[in-house]
Amino acid sequence: MPDYTDPEYRKTIIGGSDIGTIMGLNKWQTPINLWEVKSGRVPPFEGNQKTKYGLLLEPVVAKDYADLNDVQIRDTNHDYTLPSFPWAVAHPDRLIVRGDHPAHRGVEIKCSDQRMADQWGESGESDDVPAMYQAQVHWYMMILDAEWWDVATLIGGWDYRQYRFERDKALEADMLEAAQKFYVDAMINDQQPDVIGTEAEKENLKRMFPDSSEVMLQADPTIDLLSSALRATRFDEKKLGAQKLKVENEIKAFLGDARGVETSEGALTWTKNKDSEKIDWKGAYAEAIALASTGTGFIGLPPQKICDLLFGVAEKHTTTKEGARVFRVPRSWNKD
Numbered sequence: 214m215p216d217y218t219d220p221e222y223r224k225t226i227i228g229g230s231d232i233g234t235i236m237g238l239n240k241w242q243t244p245i246n247l248w249e250v251k252s253g254r255v256p257p258f259e260g261n262q263k264t265k266y267g268l269l270l271e272p273v274v275a276k277d278y279a280d281l282n283d284v285q286i287r288d289t290n291h292d293y294t295l296p297s298f299p300w301a302v303a304h305p306d307r308l309i310v311r312g313d314h315p316a317h318r319g320v321e322i323k324c325s326d327q328r329m330a331d332q333w334g335e336s337g338e339s340d341d342v343p344a345m346y347q348a349q350v351h352w353y354m355m356i357l358d359a360e361w362w363d364v365a366t367l368i369g370g371w372d373y374r375q376y377r378f379e380r381d382k383a384l385e386a387d388m389l390e391a392a393q394k395f396y397v398d399a400m401i402n403d404q405q406p407d408v409i410g411t412e413a414e415k416e417n418l419k420r421m422f423p424d425s426s427e428v429m430l431q432a433d434p435t436i437d438l439l440s441s442a443l444r445a446t447r448f449d450e451k452k453l454g455a456q457k458l459k460v461e462n463e464i465k466a467f468l469g470d471a472r473g474v475e476t477s478e479g480a481l482t483w484t485k486n487k488d489s490e491k492i493d494w495k496g497a498y499a500e501a502i503a504l505a506s507t508g509t510g511f512i513g514l515p516p517q518k519i520c521d522l523l524f525g526v527a528e529k530h531t532t533t534k535e536g537a538r539v540f541r542v543p544r545s546w547n548k549d
Contacts, residue, residue, distance in 0.1 A: 220256075220257050223251075223257070224250075224251050224252075224253065224400075225300065225400075226292075226300050226301075226302040227300055227301055227302065227392050227395065227396060227400075228302045228303070228304060228352075229302075229303055229304065229305070229321075229348075229349040229350075229352045229353055230349060231247060231392075232348045232349065232352045232388055232391075232392060233344065233345025233346070233347075233348040233349060234246075234247045234345070235247065235388075235391050235392055235395045236348055236387075236388065236391055237409040237411070238344040238345045238347075238348055239345040239413075240345075240411070240412075240413055241413060242413065243409065243411060243413050243414040243417050244395065244399070244406035244407070244409060245405060245406050245408070245414060245417055245418075245421075245466075246413075246414075246417045247395075247399075247406075248395075248399040248400075248405060248406050249421075251399065251400050252399075252400075252403055263326065266324070267323075267324035270324045270367060270370075271306065271322045271324070273367075274322045274324065274365055274366075274367045274373070275306070275307050275320070275322055275365070277365070277373060278307075278320055278322075278363070278365040278375060281375075282363075282375075284309050285309070285310045285311075286307040286308065286309055286310065286320065287307065287308055287310050288306075288307060289304060289305050289306065289307065289308060292304050293305075293356050293357050294356065295355075295356055298389070298392075298393070300396055300400075301352075301356060301389070301392060302356070303352060303353045303356040303357055305319045305320075305321060305353050305357070306319070306320065306321050306322045307319055307320045307321075307322065317357065317358055317359045317360050318359050318360055318361050318362060318363075319353060319357070319359060319362055319363070320362070320363040320364070320365055320375075321346065321349060321350050321353070321362065321363070321364050321365070322365055322366075323346060323364060323365070323366040323367075324366065324367045324368075325366055325367070325368045325369070326368075326369065327368060327369030327370075327372075329368070330368045330369065330372065333366060333368060333374055334374075334376075335374065336374040336375055336376065337375075337376060337377070338376065339364075339376040339377060339378055342364055342376050346364060347378065348388065350362040350363075350364060350378050351378065351380075351381060351384055351385060351388065352388060354378070354380050354385070355380075355385040355388070355389070359380065360379075360380060361377055361378060361379050361380065362377075362378050363375055363376065363377050363378070364376045364378070405466070408459060408462045408463040408466050409459070409462075410455060410456070410458045410459025410460075410462055410463075411458070411462075412458070414462050415458065415461070415462055415465075418462060418465045418466060419538060422465070422468070422469050422470045422483075422538070423485070423535075423538060424470060424485050424538070425470060425471065425472045425483060425484045425485050425538060426470050426471060426472055427472050428470075428471045428472055429471070429472055429473050429474065429475060429480070430467075430468065430471050430473070430474040430475070431474070431475055432474050432475060432476040432477070436464065436467055436474055436476060437476050437477045437478070439460050439463055439464055439467075440464070440476035440477065440478040440479075440481060441477070441478055442456070442460050443457065443460045443461065443464070443478075443481075443542065444478050444542070444546055446460065447542075447546060461540060464481060464483075464540075465483055465540065468483050471483075472484055478543065478546075479542070479543030479545060479546070480543060481540070481541070481542060481543070482540070482541045483538060483539070483540045483541075484538065484539060484541070485536050485537070485538045485539075486536030486537055486538075486539060487536050488533050488534065488535050488536045489533070489534050489536065490531050490532070490533050490534075491531070491532055491534060492527055492530055492531045493530040493531075493532070494530075496530045497526050497527050497529070497530040500526050500529070500530070501523060501526050504522065504526065
């Protein structure tokens with residue numbers, strides 16, 4: 214039986230935690246980033262303190278859910294798949310059981326930071342559950358042919374809330390279509406997914422292409438159209454901000470590590486600023502005083518030796534800040 218926690222196995226499937234990303238609903242991960250993970254270009258997320266304690270609290274929340282709803286639940290001990298699409302996998306947290314047999318329903322357990330409380334509505338207000346979790350439970354309902362699915366969350370370690378989702382076959386069709394496209398294009402043919410236009414994607418592109426070469430590309434018709442669209446968004450950035458972000462991300466994905474591109478609207482560049490250095494003079498001064506006060510201090514030392522010591526202290530308290538890679542449009546656009 215495949216191990217759902219095995220990163221190599223997870224590279225071959227699309228699970229409930231993936232579908233929200235594929236649909237563009239995950240603010241922490243983009244389709245491009247998921248493609249990088251599935252293809253082995255970057256390592257998968259290995260967890261942190263939040264996820265560690267979330268897993269430790271999961272049985273507590275599950276028991277509370279069972280007690281409050283007077284139901285029996287059991288852990289999931291294997292994966293479920295769609296017969297026609299064996300790469301479509303569900304690994305739910307808990308199934309609700311009737312006797313010794315699982316019913317067509319389940320519950321997903323989430324533990325959330327208090328700072329994220331405003332992203333969760335009051336109990337029962339399922340529309341106010343983070344969209345990526347909504348996609349996750351609809352994915353499970355589709356694969357397990359479930360009537361409904363609950364989400365139980367513990368916020369800040371004390372605020373318990375729960376929500377119910379009914380099956381939505383139209384949404385399931387959309388999810389399956391998007392997942393199949395991602396599976397074939399990104400996982401089988403290793404094609405980079407399309408840009409979706411989110412801040413997470415913007416940060417992901419910066420990580421993928423941290424530096425720029427001196428190469429200037431020539432625009433193809435698609436990039437020329439994007440350049441014109443980007444220029445148009447400048448007339449009403451408040452209204453067209455989301456469109457501007459998507460267009461900029463598409464151009465950056467085209468550029469990769471190139472310096473820029475010549476378009477019919479002018480040159481668009483994405484270049485890295487020079488790194489800068491900052492000296493903690495307060496710390497350097499304190500260390501220099503301590504050094505001068507030790508033993509005979511600088512007495513009897515030649516000037517060059519004193520200079521070397523002081524330069525060494527300054528260097529020790531110097532930090533380098535990497536220059537940002539900045540996207541720039543033609544100056545002539547400022548006259549529009």
